[in-house]
Amino acid sequence: MSNIISIKNILFGYQEDKDIFKDFSIEIPGGVTTFIGQNGTGKSTLMLLAAGRLLPENGQVKILDRDTKNITDEEELNRLASVIYQNMEFDTEETIGNLLKIVYQNGHHSDSVDDKLISEIVEVMELQNSLEKKTNAASKGEMQRVIIAFSLLYGSPIILMDEPVFALENDQKDRVFKYITSYAHKFNRHIIYSIHDIDISKKFCDNVVLFFKDGSAKVGPKEEILTREMLEEAYQVPMHLLHEREKLNRKTLLNRDKMETGLTGKVID
Template identity: 40%
Template sequence: MSIITFNDVHFSYPAVEGDLDENGNQIQPPVIFDHFGAELPGGFVSLVGPNGSGKSTFMLLASGRLLPSEGKIWLFGKETSTLSDEEKNELASFLYQNMEFDTDDKVSDLLNYVYENGMLKGSAKGVQDSNSDLLAEIIKVFELDSLGEKKLNALSKGQMQRVLIAFSMIYGSKSVFMDEPLFACEDYQKNYALKYLREFCKVTGTTIYISMHELDLTRKYAETVMLFHPNHDIDLGTPEEVMTDADLEKVYGLPASMLKHSEMMTRNQIKEESDMIKTL
């Protein structure tokens, strides 16, 4: 069953005023989607592909945060251009890359506020244990117990990501779109989080679209994969169907044997940057 429909969608970002070529002409941004149509499923869906292939833009369009210049998009049967802000939030939450908050409110206070003022109104059963409360379960799963008294703007990148995922789960939207939500987390945290998110989808019926660079984690946890090509073509299927060595080599322009090494380099670079921040 499809929950997202793209019908003849055209989209490109606006030109940046003053961004001129060597001849003094306005540079026009590339077209990202041109007459794009698709029927897309619910469940736990992973978006993979190189940077610049359209993953973030797709999720912004699908969630109603951006609108197409031509064509129409439906989310749960409702055209996104007609939705109020409240309706958008009811249908979809969005986790942006590198979200920052200039607030010194405590994590525990914010978790309670989001839970009580979102769609769940402060009451929902746990996913792993239906006798427990959802908020208490998520605090445990994402290791937030020790962060409750910390101020949000004092968290490390990995801590912030875990808190933001928790916000998106306890708000209660029908779908959640996550743009690289785990890149700064430890490997064991990524595995534990993805296992829980997949279970969350199955138990609650919530749809999650999540972009990730870790191909091994997509293979391990995703029900459905959207493989984005550099020219913005998209392959849709199970991990076994669309993540063959030939497919990945075509998309990334690297031999499959090198992709794992490339992922590891990225992880190590992130860890080095995180360690540097902690010493400041």
């Protein structure tokens, strides 16, 4: 499958963390791609660069052959790629049920709007009892499922998700990612997600971008990247200890204060 995002020779760093990426290049293929690697290797930062929400100091980022430096309109950018950030929260006067309809009607599925996709996603995301709530009354896990539903109903050609299910239980994670994968293939959407759960990546992706502590990354089909040797090199621990590390990472995410995102925020991961 052809590449959907091209990143060439970029330089990027926050003021106190210069050179998170230095002369960094990568081509991200279409389909469902997962970002994995240790904390501090730049997964979240690269996701924001790949989505055009951050711009490199030098080098070039292209989304579907469009240079992100030339996209100045936010709506135009959303029409290419939408982003789910970690710990997204917002208040509205509308109920969740009405918001789902509004997002769907204004998104990329609007040429064939009906209630079937909404009903399908509500069922998969277990939102039947959430439709009359406002967003400020939703739990963290409930809100994560709502935001995933928004992203799928809006249906940008590329959807980027930064740790979208860390507050969900394991059976919910599997159900959500199984649906996300089938949705991407059915509607010809490209989904990129970061996650600490290697088992989820093994089951629900086409391609992997594996980040290393030295600032490099390797990309390829999951069968080539998710090998014992490569994972142990990236995580710098024996394979049998990786699941313990994943549990600690999930606990850290659940207890983390709301992160700053946006153009001036510092989000490395």
